[in-house]
Amino acid sequence: MGFFSWKTADTKESIGNISSAKSHTKKHGNVYLLQPTALAICEAGYDGYGVFGSVDAYFWVASKNITESQFMRLIDEVFNSTIKSDVRAIIEQLNYEGMFTMPEEERGFLESKKSQYENLLQLDAEYLSELKKALYLLVKSDDFSEENYEALQKNSEQRVNIDYEFFFKMLRSWGIKMEKDKLLVYPLKFSFNKDALYADFPASEWCEFQGYFY
Numbered sequence: 001m002g003f004f005s006w007k008t009a010d011t012k013e014s015i016g017n018i019s020s021a022k023s024h025t026k027k028h029g030n031v032y033l034l035q036p037t038a039l040a041i042c043e044a045g046y047d048g049y050g051v052f053g054s055v056d057a058y059f060w061v062a063s064k065n066i067t068e069s070q071f072m073r074l075i076d077e078v079f080n081s082t083i084k085s086d087v088r089a090i091i092e093q094l095n096y097e098g099m100f101t102m103p104e105e106e107r108g109f110l111e112s113k114k115s116q117y118e119n120l121l122q123l124d125a126e127y128l129s130e131l132k133k134a135l136y137l138l139v140k141s142d143d144f145s146e147e148n149y150e151a152l153q154k155n156s157e158q159r160v161n162i163d164y165e166f167f168f169k170m171l172r173s174w175g176i177k178m179e180k181d182k183l184l185v186y187p188l189k190f191s192f193n194k195d196a197l198y199a200d201f202p203a204s205e206w207c208e209f210q211g212y213f214y
Helices: 057-065 068-095 104-121 125-140 146-155 164-181
Strands: 031-033 041-043
Touching: 057 125, 057 164, 068 104, 068 125, 068 164, 125 146, 146 164
Parallel strands: none
Antiparallel strands: 031 041
């Protein structure tokens, strides 16, 4: 994936990444991801890949905007469609006999992933419902970290044998789609002013220079 960026919500200036000739660090110093009900997230050196202060901007979009009903539908869609499709693809890879032998490390990885997905498909419906509610509350807590995800797993009666990265990517993808569709209660808003207020400005616009190609 190439570089991408936005303009500030208040001054409409491009947020140049640290590899560009117009890096925000040279003219403005820090850049801030504004938040509606919390302190702005500070980024000292934007690298051009959507992360501000260790927070992925598209995951932020998802966590701030997804409703409980949307989250439940998203989980169901992923479980019933994407996972089943991935299982079929993995089985095809494992059964494929071509001109080369699959390395044991790669085969082991695929076997492990297949086991994870099949475990999800076999979850009890009532338990899955409780799991979805717990995951939603964790997402809305503004701290969907790997550490807290693991803590949720430990406190569950039945561990879900699938990694944190899977859920993170699922929600990030939802955030990308919704940000493009402009169907957001809380869109992304950036500023070079740490004291800027989220409610005072419109959504940040996409940077046509991708924060690099000036």
